[in-house]
Amino acid sequence: MTTAPPGDPAAAPVLADASTAALPGDATAAPLLNDPVELLRRHDALQRPAMQPLLRFAARIRRETGQPVPEADPADGGTAARLLLLLETPGPSIRGTGFVSRDNPTPTGRNLRRFLTEAGIPREDVLIWNAVPWVIHAPGARNRPPRPAEIRAGQNWLPPLLALLPRLAVAVLSGRVAGLSAEVLRDARPALPVLLMPHPSPTITCTSPAVPARIAAALAEAAALLHLPGRSAA
Known part of the structure; x- marks a missing residue:
């Protein structure tokens, strides 16, 4: 899962460092998905009731497009999520885990x-997905940006995704490709707040100190819209 724009190198700097160990004091941290035991546990957790509609949804996309679509992470909120975090497209490394997840062992x-x-956003409030939900790279190929036709095809699947999320209170679109879907989301659910932020890939965040600040600000605004303790919407 976690997706990255082209050129997301495995050794790129990630904010303070590129370690993939759990963050100290991170109450939401879980083992990374390069742990075979944890990967098996996640597959078992796909049987949660909140994951079943998303399982059927991903299977439908695979069936109708013939493309490989990773699963949403059952360690997150599933259909009970209140925040949709929309990234761009699954990176090539996702073939190793099969999940759209913050716990993929990548710098992103x-x-x-x-x-x-x-941002203090609980995992159970979040669903992470991709604007183009299938893998667009051939096995072994380098990462590349989605083509316009691929972006349009991915956008067709966003309204049915929103229909599976009755508690959704805010959408955060991360990166240029995801940002192109803002109007699609607004048309599908006019009252839904839609926020934009840069992609969290190190190739983006390391370009300027302003980039991490913009990401943090967007997620802080999303947390305020969720009325989390200690947060207040402007």
């Missing part, structure tokens, strides 16, 4: 874990 995953933890 590390950044996403950090930002969500610092």
Whole structure:
């Protein structure tokens, strides 16, 4: 899962460091998905009731497109989520885990874990998904940006995704490709607040100190819209 724009190198700097260990004091941290025992546990957790509609949804996309679609992470909120975090497209490394997850052992995953933890947003409030929900890269190929036709095809699946999320209170679109779906979400659910933020890939966050600040600000605004303790909407 956690997706990255082209050029997300495994050794790129990730904010303070590129370690993929659990963050100290991170109450929402879980083992990373390069742990075979944890990966098996996540697959078992897909049987949770809140995951069943999303399982059927991903299977439908696979069936109708013929494309590989990773599963939503059952360690997050599933259909009970109040925040939809929309990334861009699954990166090539996702073939190793099969999940759209902050716990994928990548620099982007590390950044996403950090930002969500610092925002104080509980995992059970979040669903992480992709604007283009299938893997667009051939096995072994380098990452690349989605083509316009792929973006349009992915957008067709966003309204049925929203229909599975009755508690949804805010959507956060991360990165340029995800941001192109803002109007699709607003048309599908006009009252839904839609926020934009940069992608958490190290290739983006390391370009300027303003980028992590913008990510943190967007997630803080989302937390306020969720009326989390200690947060208040402006």
